[in-house]
Amino acid sequence: MNSLRWAVADGWTVTLRSLDRWVREPGVLLLGLLFPVLMMLMFGYLLGGAMAVPGGDYFEFLMPGMFALAMLFGIESTTIAVATDAARGITDRFRSMPMAPSAVVVGRSVADMLNSALGLGVLMIGGQLVGWHSHGTAAETMLAVALLLLLRFAFLWMGIYIGLVIGKPEGAIALQILVWPFAFVSSTFAAPDTMPGWLGAAAEWNPMSATAVACRDLFGNPTWGEPSWATDHAMLIAVLWPLALIAVFVPLSVRRYQRLSR
Incomplete structure (x- = not known):
């Protein structure tokens, strides 16, 4: 129990370090919160007129996909932050301190989850302003939010691991090249059956697609495309x-964090 309390206390201290950076650099936080909203407006208004969606409202179809997309985009900021700390020697300094071995990665994950929850709330408000609504029950809406945050939690740990492996922010920036194809090969913007066969199959089994489709069902928003097992x-x-x-x-x-500088 003492070890658990020690780990929780150390993890929360590292979390507070990240939250303090929000206060000192509010512009970075604000940009991260508004970027998904800008993406929503661009794709909704630029592509919406060309999309024949059941019910006739492309925003109703788009928004659950945008929520899932926002959970993916956070992986870049996580990876860059972890790689920057490693490159500046901050991670090594943490490792030299008498603190729980898991505190740094756990603290980073908690701070990023708080950031993601805030960003998701801002994006949902933005969606309501352009006409999107959740037509499900309160329980179904909360379950959809839980699925989105679960997806973010998974992507977050991918970002932490990649940041620890790369170790340099310059290399982490290259992750953006891989994020965009992964984001677009999904059911975020269009139905997979409108894509070539092999590409549509990849899009159907994309983790983002599964979360987007499940959220559309829970929100009571229109789906698009032929039904399949996925x-x-x-x-x-x-x-x-x-x-x-x-x-x-x-x-x-x-394990990677524990082996740094060995």
Whole structure:
């Protein structure tokens, strides 16, 4: 119990360090919160007129996909922050202190989850301003939010591990090149059956697609495309994908952190 309390206290101290940076650099926080809103407006108004969505409202289809997309975009900031701390020697200084070995990565994950929850709230408010609404019950809406944050938690640990492996912010920036194809090969903006066969299959099994489809069902928003096993079992896949990613990248991240500078 003493070890657990020690780990929790140290993890919260590292979390407060990240939160203090929000106060000292509010412009960075504000830009991160508004970027998904800008993406929503661009794709909603630029592409919406060309999309024939059941019900006729592209924003109703788009928003659950945008919520999932926002959970993915956070991986870049996580990776860059972890790599920057490693490059500046801050991570090594933490490791030299009498603190719990898991405190740094756990503290980073808690701070980023708070940031993601705030960003998701801002994006949902922005969606309501352009006509999107959740037509599900309060319980269904909360379950959809929980699925989105679960996806973010999984992507977050991927970002932590990649940042620890790369170790330099310059290398972490290259991650953006990989994020965009992964984001677009999904059901965020269009139905997978409108894509070439192999590409549509990849889009259907994208973790983002499963979460987006499950959230559309829970929010009562229109879906698009032909039904398939992946869409019929989107809720199950939206839970299994993140849990699998967490099971892989949490121990990898902790082990990688413990082996730094050895």
